[in-house]
Structure formats: structure tokens, C-alpha cells
Ligand SMILES: Nc1ncnc2c1ncn2[C@@H]1O[C@H](COP(=O)(O)OP(=O)(O)OP(=O)(O)O)[C@@H](O)[C@H]1O
């Protein structure tokens with residue numbers, strides 16, 4: 001058993017429908033908690049439309065590789081094709097962190113699965129929904145999510161706006 005924090009995002013097609021369907025799939029895969037949807041400006045060097053983003057916390061009988069496989073299944077179900085790095089997509093699911101049942105954070109330097117996610121700490125689109133869902137959240141090796149957010153440019157944080165309730 002392990003617990004994973006997943007970041008979901010998409011900026012093509014029916015963004016809200018795609019994220020809702022992904023959350024419905026996760027409901028059958030050990031979904032423990034989910035954030036509402038946030039509209040976020042595109043992060044990174046590629047010019048593209050705004051994203052909807054959300055965080056899901058799942059717990060179940062999978063190891064880290066199993067959570068990554070689930071992330072890829074959700075992306076495929078949303079019709080995602082792999083194109084430009086950091087470019088537009090119907091659905092992107094990143095594994096932010098995985099915690100074993102003894103409380104140990106899984107660490108991995110494998111390029112196919114790097115844990116904790118190496119860029120999560122600098123992404124307001126991950127940290128804002130995560131903090132709202134879990135005010136005590138910690139990104140292993142980086143610190144409290146609240147402190148990481150406080151270290152980001154305030155304009156980046158303010159640009160992440162609550163979009164609507166999932167329910
Ligand atoms: N923690 C992780 N979560 C998801 N994918 C990961 C992780 N670590 C490594 N990867 C690998 O990254 C590869 C590229 O993923 P993807 O296309 O989603 O990248 P990206 O979303 O453009 O960029 P980023 O990784 O910065 O979010 C995947 O095939 C996956 O194997």
C-alpha cells in the first residue's frame with residue numbers, strides 16, 4: 001500500500017469534462033481527496049492556452065511505478081498524444097510524491113519516474129490546489145507546501161484562480 005499525490009492538468013478540448021472523467025476513474029482507484037479545479041496560466045516556455053489543474057490524493061495497493069502506470073492510463077483515456085515538452089495537452093497527470101505506509105517518502109532518480117517530482121516545488125499550479133486540499137502538506141526534501149508557495153513570485157500564485165467546484 002502507498003499514498004500518492006497526483007497533479008492533473010489539461011488545456012485542450014473540454015478541459016473540465018476531461019478532468020472530471022479522470023477524477024471519476026480515480027474514484028475506483030483509491031481516491032482519498034481531490035481539489036476543486038483551478039484555472040492557471042501556462043507554466044514554461046511554450047505559448048499555449050490556460051490550463052485547468054487539480055490535485056488528487058490516492059491510496060491503494062500500488063507502488064510508485066503502479067501510480068505512474070495509472071497516470072499514463074488516464075492520459076491515454078483522455079486521448080493524449082505526446083508532442084512538445086511542456087506543450088498543450090488534453091490531460092497531463094504527474095506523480096508529485098509517493099509515501100509508503102510507514103511514512104517514508106519514495107525517492108527515485110530514474111528519468112522515467114523521478115520522485116518527488118523535480119519541478120513540483122516551483123509550480124503554483126501544483127502547490128495552490130495542494131495547499132487548499134491539505135494545509136499541512138509537505139513536499140519531501142523541499143519542505144512545507146505553504147513555505148514553498150510563499151517563496152514563489154506573488155503574481156504567479158495570484159494568477160492561479162479557483163475555477164469551480166468539482167461536485
Ligand atoms: N514524477 C513523475 N510523474 C510523471 N511522469 C514522470 C515523473 N518522473 C518522470 N516522468 C516521466 O516523464 C515523462 C514525460 O512526461 P510528460 O510528457 O508528462 O512531461 P511534461 O508534463 O511535458 O513535463 P513535466 O515532467 O515537467 O511535467 C514520462 O514519460 C514519465 O515517464
Ligand SMILES: Nc1nc2c(c(=O)[nH]1)N=C(CO)CN2
Pocket residue numbers: 008009010040041042043044051053085086087092125
Ligand atoms: N499551468 C500549467 N502549465 C503547464 C502544465 C499544467 O498542468 N498547468 N503542464 C505542462 C505540461 O508539462 C506545462 N505547463
